[in-house]
Amino acid sequence: MKLLLIAICLSVLAFVSHADERQNSFHQNVQNLLKSRQQHGLQYHHSASDLNEHYKYPSQAEPGAANSLPNSRDRWIGVKMSAKLYGPGKKHIRLLGENQQQNNKGNEINKESYPGSESTETISNSRKSPTCSCTKFLSIFNDARTITSMRRVNERNLQASGFIMQDDDIGYTEPGANLINSGAENRNAETITTVAGLLRDREDIDVNSILNYAKCLHCRNLTLTSHSKYRSIDGFGNNLKNPFWGTSGTPFSRFGAKAYEDGIHSIRKSVMGNDLPSPRKIVTKVLLQAQKANPPTQTPNTLINMLVLYLTHDMAFQAPIEGSYDNENIRCCSNRNKNVLAPEFSHSACLPVTVPENDPFYRKANVKCLNMVRAQQSSSPCTLQNGEILNKATSYIDHSIVYGSEDLDTRKIRTFSSGKLRIPSNKVLPTDRFGNYLQSSLRLAVAPIGAVWPSIFARNHNKLAEGLAAVNPQWDDETLFQEARRINIAIFHSGIFSGRIIETIFKKRINETYKENFDASTSLEFSTAYRIGHFYLQPEMLLIDETGTTEKVPHSETLGRLDLVENYFEATVRGLLQQPVNYLNYSEEIFNRFAKNKDGMGLDLLSIDIQRGRDHGLPTFLDARRKSGFKADFKTFDDLTEIFPQHNVELLKSVYEDVEDIDLYVGAMLETFSSLDEVLVGETLGYVIGHQYQRSVGGDVYFYTHKVNPHPFTDSQIHAIDSFTFNHLICQNTNVEFVPKNWLIVESPTNPRVACRDYTRFDFQPFAMT
Template identity: 30%
Template sequence: MRLVYHILVYVITISPIIKCHRPFGGHFESLDDNNLNHLQTEPPCDVCPRNGVCVPKVQCPAHVNPGSSNPRCHIDGQHVGVCCCTGSNHFEPKETQRVAASIEDLNSAHQQSKKKLDELVKRADSLLNEKDTVVKESDPSYGHHMFTRAVGSKAQELGRIGFLSLLLVQELKSREAISAEDLGSGIHRNAEGSFCLPPPLCPRKPSKYRNLDGTCNNSKNPSWGAIFTGFERLLPPEYRDGTWAFRLSVTNGILPNSRAVSNAVILDGHYPSRSHNAMFTQFGQFITHDISSGVVFTTGNDSAISCCSKDGQDVLPLELQHWACAAISISPKDPFYSQFNRRCINFVRGVLAPSHDCLIGYAKQMNGVSHFLDLSHIYGNSEEKLASLRAPGGLLKTFDDFGRELPPLTKENQCLTSNNVSPCFDSGDNHANQILSLTALHTLFTREHNRIARALYKLNPHLDEEALFFETRRIVQAEFQNIVYKEWLPLLIGPKMMKMFKIFTLDGYSQVYDPSTNPSITAEFSGAAMRFGHSIVDGKMLVFSPQTGSVDEILSLPETMFLPSRLRLKYFLDRLLTGMCMQPMQNVDPFMTSALSRYLFRGGNPFGHDLAAINIQRGRDYGLRPFNDYRVLIGSKPFTSFQQFPAKTAQRLSSVYTHPHDIDLWVGGLLEKPIDGGILGATFSQIIGDQFTKLKKGDRYFYEHGPDVNPGAFTPSQLSEIKKVTLARIICDNSDHIELLTQSPYAFLRRDLSGNQPVPCDSTVIPQMDLNKFRDL
């Protein structure tokens, strides 16, 4: 169902009058000057009717539907939300569920869709014998393939099931056996021989430790948050066919080319932050890799699909394209790529996830990792992967580089060069080699696990190896979650948003767990909002010497991708960590370094990928709605004219987009001014705030939850110690201690800020966790 945003703006829909309860009186105004609250003359409720809950508007998608009845209400003394009875559901629940299609239709359509899938697979396999249908290792697309491929073959196997479900829906839709409304509510797959994944098998007594694959976190919905499940939705997707096809312009034409939008709107620029540093940027990517990893289709032999011919000189003819191809064509007048005769950027669509509830509907893209903040990129998401990463004594494997612990080496082809001199490192997700600063964080958390494991063994020599390992994992995961919510997130969305979403880290146990909250990552978060981080990347990496007090080396970002061997240099890790804490990040804005928009994964080529164009195309692949729809969702006015933007921005936007309602979510989010106290605009702030609320409220094993919720809860004294841990402490405890002997207390802020000058690592200004509280585990 398409959101009719202009109806919401210009028409007050006549709906049943629901009176609010206001026992305390008072009147509050929303902090958002661009909200839609001016359409309602009634003051906010103090008590919601119908047992509704007062939540931020982004957390009640049904409020945008014409005819909805969601009175305004007080979230707290500063923020106004809406009374919600539907939770994250897009529509009001129906009293009775209509049978969408007959058994005969389902069975017939299922047989037809199986036949079609067999034909597509057979055709795709035959393409392997054709020229240019598989990406060469020398092409920039191969680097992107390494970044988007899943560990093991299970993702592609499940992806076939997900794709079969899509074909079934498309067949039913072509027969007019289902409606657009049915696609949103889901159709039960009771067809003969259909694939309906069984729920995970969970023990009657829950484990003290969270499962590696994310299953069994929620006893009633054991697949919520599990690896290889689909991204959820804040709003229903906008596919032009209702199922999977890229959306159209509001004028029913084709949307502007993604590379054209990148060229016109996402410019190269250097606008350093006055407060946040490069460590903030890198930690954001580290978080993202833990909870969100889109997976793309591959060939039958798991090779990278090519949608471009002659090394990118053109788009492959349709008869040679894989079904998952959605190549980005490049204009012959492109200011950059034309000089290399490049006319095509390779783009492969995301793998579709099968459902665990036996419902089929519109396409849902697969998350290749567990959705929880569980350090899966350190520990892996399967028993097999973890076994390959473990060492005796409850430790993680490491590469002993003359007494320095580095992540273990891998024999897989994950780097541009791999030999005894140029190491290639292993990790839980096979992404650790993407960029040197990311490898540095993998190094820190691998060392932190081993540091704690050794200390715990001294305190608890009775622990067997298995218990020692998982107790350590439980503590390190808690440290990571504490850093995310206590240090990183408040600097991203600001204290007012933290308060509005009620996700501040407080003393003692949390009381917010809600088993009805699905913690799964949303497509809007993964496909757009969290990709704000690509705007804040600097094209150069500063390697700073603490001893000399000057920059020791300046590295071009493309030269650090899939080339982690510099970490073997004796002083490099300390100098890199110092530089990351000192170097400012770039501001969140519609600017992106050419290192990402022209030279991404360049390898030995004079050109690379355009990450901005890929982000725009990925949003369309995921069916993300226009930027305006999400502004309406959070309670802001949609843009109806390009003239509402600053003059230069309006000119750039109108040169590619036909109407403001066509603007892609990722592009629009970067155009918004930062909210008070944060670095993001209102739309991205609320999408991200909503997601981290779900990751806390919907995760039974979240470190702050008490023993009434969390089977592996910490004692009050243990939790108090964990809450002392900061990233500064992680750096101090796990650097090489050759040159890095001091550290700024606030590791995500620039070292030159007043009050953030470096102090000795043993200073009480950087608190230490007392592991004695973990004696007698």
């Protein structure tokens, strides 16, 4: 008996010490991987140029460095709109109100039934404006083209003489920014924006009427007579009358009217006529100090935050304007971010964030400027839209992160055998034949946790292709590929809408039938709304092995490190399932250390979010509330106590000059902070999100439940799709052992874990073609 006990004790000890060893080796392996500073595909800083230092940072740049943002367009076309129209310091809120009535897609805004919206209204341009002939217009168009090319030459020269980002600068590169031949697209759109300025300055023509001159281009609007059986990769042809709606490489739509100071593309000012406060000041004085409601009792996990990230990047891809030379980024700040570059050394696309002197973090390194480059512009074919922003992704919910947004990309990652995508065993996403990931998918994996969902859906594609081949041996590669893609997209649609994910986290029920007049293009406000995900991010990536041993890695250490997910995929998924979203305050990883340099100084992503909103010409917070049908007639800051706690009102008062100045992102975050106990976004963003999803579902003829779908699913197929929940999806495409019953809420006694083996495979029988 004694011997038996000793044997048991020894084996327990051996097990424990073995478990210790395993824990230690998991820890050691993760640490070794992190030390190996091997970068995977992403670059945050540029390799040092071999140019002489003197040329890189001309000494005269420092004294002349501007305190306020250079208004680049002023230098080229002499736009001095605010002074000309409104006079300095004069309130022009009425005029902005009138401009608001303009809709970027034409003159008619269709306000269909959605809470707070009115019936259809036709907008006419109330201002009587002079006109010009097509001959005159075309001559102005040519001048604009010359101005745009001259500007390019000047900027190329600046970059050739060293005005590019360097290793030590604080800044980052958006992977895939140069996709979809966007350089040319952006140049054309910039020309149109320049035309708007010239028409107004030379001919006194109202910028809102520039659309009328599209007829001078003799461009024939394309319409289609029938749909293709499968949705195209780039979204083209989904809407027969407007085949470009939602296509990659066309502009974002707008929920509200665009708010540029000159109505064209220059940055909004305070209604008092001064520059708006620095975004960084707003971050440190308002967002980081704001009072918040308590978190709810049931907390969503980080895996749902990653799904929202995946979903938005499927629908939205804005990117900063590219430098003239490969791998060289436009520089907007002087050496080591000491100051904003003087206008004569600054690219016209520069829109850096000024950092106040007394900044709690940056002052120790004397940083006064954060690099930011304006977004690429776009104009829909056969229209003359000025100041619109390019969306490089298809707007449709169609897994563009996995399949790409253009045919060329998709062809690179297909094996052209059995309908499958190429996913090498040591990779998490589809690759080209050289083992490289697509740039369009890399941008989601800036932080490696972002790679989990695209990986799950890419694996699922191959599982679907295998299952379909088993029940339809007669199908060729093309049919297998298209059918697997079609079902993979349907599973996504079903999970989000029928599976009520959207309803659970945003309290919106979306159940639209197809409407031909719905433009599914993603709105800029929608993609801004989802930047709230930056608040919900925890400071660390969690890696949890099968014994429960947990490794925590700060996000700023993980950027570009796809090798972490490649080596520890399951540990990453367990970490995401078990890590609650952050409810406390923004993480420093996001507001001080994003893409940090070797001294640990990084960008402030929240300042970029605010500045990006100004770059995109988003409506102000109150204008967005007005558009959503919520109360917005707040005359003073104190009136805002109706929607915000007094503390938060005081914070706003300390930075903004007027209630009408409040940026959408800032007001919407404060609304969100007040409703944390109930829902993940406040009422305005909730409305914007609902408005978008109505179009995403109602404007997508291929949506999986639509009867008008050119290749509709049968009822039994829809049943198979709906029965394959996200729990099934996670379990079938990873090797994790358990998922919480409601996968998006962290495990608890009321949300217990369920073994993955309990989830059945996808039912292929309804897809067998006899």
